[in-house]
Amino acid sequence: MNDALAGLVVLDFSQVGAGPTCGMLLGDLGADVIKVEAPGGDIGRKLGPPWQNGESVVSMSFNRNKRSIAIDLKHPAGPKLARRLAAAADVVLESFRPGVMDRLGIGYAALREIHPRLVFCSVSAYGQTGPWRDKPGVDGIVQAVSGLMSNIGEEDSPPMKVQVPAADMTTGFLAFGAVLAALRVRDLTGQGQHLDVSLYNSALMLQQSALASYLASGEKPVRSGSAAPYSAPNEAYPTRDGWIMIAAYHEDRWKALCEVLGDPPLATDPRFATNPQRVANRKALTAELSTRLAAHGTLEWQERFETADIICAPIAGYDMVMDSPQLAHNGVLVETRNVDAGVVRMPGAAFGDRDAQSRVRRGPPAIGEHSREILGQFGVAAGDIDALLATGVVQQRKDKQ
Template sequence: MLGDSLSDVRIVDFTQIAAGPVCTHILADLGADVIKVEAPEGELGRALSPFVAGQSLAFLALNGNKRSVALDLKDSAQREAALQLASSADVVVESFRPGVMQRLGLSYEDVRQRHPAVIYCSISAYGQQSAWKHKPGVDGALQAISGLMSITGLPGAPPSKVQVPVVDMVTGYTAAIGVLGALARRARGGVGQWIDVGMFASAIALQESSFASYFAERIVPLPIGSAAPYAAPNEAVRCADGWIMLAAYHPSRWEALCHVLELCELLSDPRFLDMSGRIAHRKELVALLEERMVRRTRSDWLERFEEVDIICAPINDYSEVVASPVFADADFTEQVYHPAAGDVTLTRTPFRAVGEMPAKRRPAPLVGEHTREVLQEMGVPAVWSPKG
């Protein structure tokens, strides 16, 4: 199964909040034994709302399939235990500000001295070698500074960001890909290495095609709502009872759209003869489309468009998403029992092979739930009374 791909890999996880936990969440979903090292009071992500029975739902969503070890890294004996854990791992992932792990004696060099083949992944806001490496950063700030917020939202409206922590998420995925690449390289006879993953770099990579356009034309892109700057019609259009995302910009689909809407005169309208014209006259084009589309319901138009292979989709809210056939057919939810929060419904891992259903995740751990268990496995002497 895809979910046991990394079953022989142990990862020690010194991450918190979202970007780092997303990385180790992915690796845990692929079967790695992820040991999450937290302060005795728990990592910062446990304080993010909303809560169920005092448990952060954000934390529960991003930390399934992991084990938790609670260690006070300011205590020399417990810090030594953390170093022994890190030195026993295939992979170490950390998301402190650059310099913190060095001050703690848990840096790449510290771990490498004991385990030369270790793969060590550092996740930070601006990277280990940036002039801004000591600056803190969170998802919203990185959406802002990376330019993403400047192209999100409606023209003339206040700045807007993607509501989900998209920079955190893409940084986590970037880090996981880097770890998988390093594991593959080491398996071919290579050595360990220090992977540097920055949120800023990940946010720029997310906008790779947009920056390519900027470099070519030196035109600063502006927010245009739901529209795509490179094609039209390719945006949200209003129906009698809601909205549809419509992508009918390929020539054959543009022609089919005009026929379905009984607007064939648009095919010879000089404003809309080619893509550049339709982009330049987007506002007029959408007004003409919507004048016809508000006469029928969303479901009616979706059926008519799909019959002629026009790409379209309803703009769903979350209640409509979970009720949709495509969501239900793929069994995208799972119910996990957590000892403090009880039964919690979460989205299932997206990693699956054809014909397989991924195994249900274990619940996110309580703070220090596995401290004694893990330390005994590692042969680390319990010179204090650890939690768990």
């Protein structure tokens, strides 16, 4: 799949996490992704720590397999230049507030007139229409207003957010799928379309099971920490030296768990005999299991449980994750190189088995690293490029001029 999208040109005007993730995945599959950013750079470049030689590791993690052109869209000539590039592209990604691209003259309605095959994907907090259209929003805010934060943490704890940018990443993945579907429709009909992908809708889709349960029962979920609200035992338990996640809620595995714990009668205790009873009596169940699990360490329990075909795993810190033999086998981690930061490591696009992993063709670009190169690719004459650079419409890294 490395070259599945070879030949496609993507203009990525998006910033921070959601839109850039979509652009990155398209680049992973071979598309020529051109990151269009202001001379000061995508605002995501300011996210940190950590920094690597002054560059944001967070930003670089969203922007491999792209080239960068820095265009001042506030300059009268900037939107005109962007329009020229878009007229020769296959996909435009943008994450400005709704209406900004239209005011610049490079929104979908304007571009469709000159390029009806264009796939135009807008990524925003709440969507291009509706009462919240103009509200600003970022990952944490959307986690709050979508109900996601009300589900995270323990029952008596304050609201918590998912510490990875879950709304951003989910939106990026969904935008990626939407773009691929729109490209397929274009192949069939010859027509592009405008895609409206929002963090809010993505966060709701992420909560499929929880919201379906609420709609059926009318009962708000109770924050239950690591525990799944619909099954037990299915949560993290303390051991003598750490924590272990156990998913033994199917009846055969529940009985096997009690056998390994040395207490077969626990399986038929009236409080715990069925999954609904175990869910209803979760606190008592947790106390019983925690007492027994304190007898041995995590890795010893893991070995015993896996021998009995009980699904489990240690609660791994990132240091343990990096030492995982499965991680090493899958080849998920990739190395990229940024002209300023040097070598940067990150998870790659794991679309399938090892032979289907995407190649890293380019590291995360510096601001305007490829401006001159890109303009030449789109047929801008050398003298005109010099003029654009001289007037500040376009910025180019000095060492690349």
